[in-house]
Amino acid sequence: MNASVISTQFADPIHDAQQAFRGLLAATSRPGTIVTIPLPIASPAPLSPTLAAIGLTLLDDATPVWLDPILIQEPIRQYLLFNTGARVVTQPDSAAFAFFAKARNLPDFRVFPRGTPSYPDRSATLVVQVPLLAGGRPVSLRGPGIESVVSVEPAGLPDGFWDRWNENAANYPIGIDMILADACSIMSLPRTVKASF
Amino acid sequence: MLDDLALNGEAEEYSYGFLDEQTKRMIRRAILKAVSIPGYQVPFGDREIPLPPGWGTGGIQVTASIIGKTDCLKVIDQGADDTTNAVSIRRFFARVARVNTTESTGEATIVQSRHRIPERPLQDDQILVMQVPQPEPLRRLVTSEVETRKLHAFARYGLMQVRLYEDIARYGNIVMSHDYPVRVHDRYLASPSPVPKFDNPKLHRSRALTIFGAGRERRIYAIPPFTDVRSIDFDDHPFERQKWQSCCARCGAEDSYLDEMLLDDAGNTQFVCSDTSYCNDRLSEGASR
Ligand SMILES: [Zn+2]
Numbered sequence: 001m002n003a004s005v006i007s008t009q010f011a012d013p014i015h016d017a018q019q020a021f022r023g024l025l026a027a028t029s030r031p032g033t034i035v036t037i038p039l040p041i042a043s044p045a046p047l048s049p050t051l052a053a054i055g056l057t058l059l060d061d062a063t064p065v066w067l068d069p070i071l072i073q074e075p076i077r078q079y080l081l082f083n084t085g086a087r088v089v090t091q092p093d094s095a096a097f098a099f100f101a102k103a104r105n106l107p108d109f110r111v112f113p114r115g116t117p118s119y120p121d122r123s124a125t126l127v128v129q130v131p132l133l134a135g136g137r138p139v140s141l142r143g144p145g146i147e148s149v150v151s152v153e154p155a156g157l158p159d160g161f162w163d164r165w166n167e168n169a170a171n172y173p174i175g176i177d178m179i180l181a182d183a184c185s186i187m188s189l190p191r192t193v194k195a196s197f
Numbered sequence: 198m199l200d201d202l203a204l205n206g207e208a209e210e211y212s213y214g215f216l217d218e219q220t221k222r223m224i225r226r227a228i229l230k231a232v233s234i235p236g237y238q239v240p241f242g243d244r245e246i247p248l249p250p251g252w253g254t255g256g257i258q259v260t261a262s263i264i265g266k267t268d269c270l271k272v273i274d275q276g277a278d279d280t281t282n283a284v285s286i287r288r289f290f291a292r293v294a295r296v297n298t299t300e301s302t303g304e305a306t307i308v309q310s311r312h313r314i315p316e317r318p319l320q321d322d323q324i325l326v327m328q329v330p331q332p333e334p335l336r337r338l339v340t341s342e343v344e345t346r347k348l349h350a351f352a353r354y355g356l357m358q359v360r361l362y363e364d365i366a367r368y369g370n371i372v373m374s375h376d377y378p379v380r381v382h383d384r385y386l387a388s389p390s391p392v393p394k395f396d397n398p399k400l401h402r403s404r405a406l407t408i409f410g411a412g413r414e415r416r417i418y419a420i421p422p423f424t425d426v427r428s429i430d431f432d433d434h435p436f437e438r439q440k441w442q443s444c445c446a447r448c449g450a451e452d453s454y455l456d457e458m459l460l461d462d463a464g465n466t467q468f469v470c471s472d473t474s475y476c477n478d479r480l481s482e483g484a485s486r
Pocket of ligand 1: 448450469
């Protein structure tokens, strides 16, 4: 990777980050909704532009980030450090964010901070690349932000994912939050969401 | 007050939305956690925020962190768009975020408010930002932050029930008329901010996201759309909104929160909508009919 990719930000850093944040806010407010966000012109493979966009929007020197075995590469570490100031950590329990190139790399969610009864906000957000936010096995979601029920079908999730998700939701208000991302869009799964399938 | 916001010379350099990107990012992360844990007060960092304390800094911080060029902002104070504070906050964002502003609830993408929730139900594409002086609903009962945090951690809200029931025992009803506490998503006890309890039911399963910002206390909390919001009450004393004998003297509304206005020196009064945009809309709709 050359220096130009390392330094690739949003085309319009302030306004694209604002739009990307509003996309994240809309997605988190309405779980199950697929939301398109602005992407940087390039990102260091295998970090997808969508994951890079989320990183550029939310990460800084206050947010240690954990990378899965596919993403933990020097150019990606440099990219995140250069563009956001975020440090890559090897211990999942000290991460504020965790990035995954493949959902099948998701470990037991409990290795990440899930907050405490007094501070449930001190919990990790897992950002997970999937091949497509549609076309997978349909699942019904319920919870705050959903009028009654919403059907979603993100592809590429490992077997047993939704059982594990419901275990996470059962510990509310403690838990991790998740953002699924495909090539240009995101779908948010805050810990309040419960799945039936 | 907002004239003191260091926006003196026309040519002066300032960040888009006034706050620097680092501060916005910190607030944005707090907002996302707040939406993920409805009603829980997320503390946001120790970074110094370059806004003077006083009116509306919590609301301004939230608005400044979410607003973008395509937004249309409405600001209300006590239901009115034309108070000094509402006007100066609107001007402030028109300048630092280059957004359009409006007095019409229906046109706004962001409504920043103090003391009222608009009468016209908010829609999916709108965000309500509430300014909060005291985010902790238990503070009037428990002064210690350590203690209130413990009570929230284990959802031990009996104290609040007792406090409200004492009203019933003493006065025959619950006297608290503003900042009437709610349970959000059957979990956190939260302050709806100092809105009249008349507005509490508007938060229940609202189509719009509501974000509450407390500047001095550095807390952000949120109520996502379609979230259960219950005002604390009792089987034998169900929650009731304020009611009036009369309708609005201007527009005839029977479903809005009314303010009593002095008419003359003889002390005659009339009741009119506190939400001026709602009242004006009804008048112009009536006129065009
Ligand atoms: Zn009226």
